Amino acid sequence: MPTKVALVTGASSGIGESTARKLQSLGFTVYGATRRTERLQKLASDGIHPLEMDVTDDESMKARIAKILADSGRIDVLVNNAGYGSYGAIEDVSIDEGGRQFEVNVFGAMALTRLVLPHMRKQKSGTIVNITSMGGKIYTPLGGWYHGTKFALEALSDALRLEVAQFGIDVVVIEPGGIATEWGGIAADNLDAVSKDSAYKRQADAVSKSLRSEANSNRNSPPSVVADAIGKAVTARHPKTRYAIGFGAKPLIAARNILTDRQFDAVITRATGVPRD
Secondary structure, eight states: OOOOEEEEESTTSHHHHHHHHHHHHTTOEEEEEESOGGGGHHHHHTTOEEEEOOTTOHHHHHHHHHHHHHHHSOOOEEEEOOOOOOOOOTTTSOHHHHHHHHIIIIIHHHHHHHHHHHHHHHHTOEEEEEEOOGGGTSOOTTOHHHHHHHHHHHHHHHHHHHHHGGGTEEEEEEEEOBBSSSHHHHHHHHHHHHHTTOTTHHHHHHHHHHHHOHHHHHHSBOTHHHHHHHHHHHHOSSOOSEEEESBTHHHHHHHHHHSOHHHHHHHHHHHHTOOOO
16 A cells, blocks of 8 residues: 555644654655745654645646655645634724735645545545644634634535545545634734724733733643544544534533523623623
């Protein structure tokens, strides 16, 4: 049997780095892609192949897929992990910034998926893993643009799963909860910048404080829990369609399914410390 090949985007840190290492430990030849290749040197020294790739640049993606196929002859797993969160009131966040989040989090993932699917169809096998979030099932104040991208990726994944099942290809959604990565700090920085002169500043200050909270950070799960779920999914004969893992993911998704909109609004308002008046 040939060695299976995996491509992981956003592999320079956090969930991406942990996933690349996990798949390598399971015997995959792993390609770790990011725009910041200087951060991949440690992975490269451990035998993971670094790739400079921008998921908003079609030519960049085409060239890197061609390289993987030239070097390894196949692609068995694609982990669409590259993404970011830029918080701010829907009124405050520019359409350009909202569009950029969709370009990275949604269109980039789908463009890369479209490039690997012909090769997976030819192999009659493969697994597409899309990292969404519990934020693809729930919502928080000032996270509308981010949640919109994750809701969209959930829907696209469901449709894709039905389309490609006939070719022996699986589509798996990973829905992380609170994970100990750089994500919260980056989201808070963006929120502070866009909200400094905003009518939503009181709300923004509360959400920023929640994102940076040491108490919340201490409860967050390590990225390895996500990597372990991905490892389980890509080695299972019949993987689950969804894996909700990490701090808060299962209870919050369950609460969203059980509570009314107003009840869930109250839960999230309390959880984020947003002023009610």
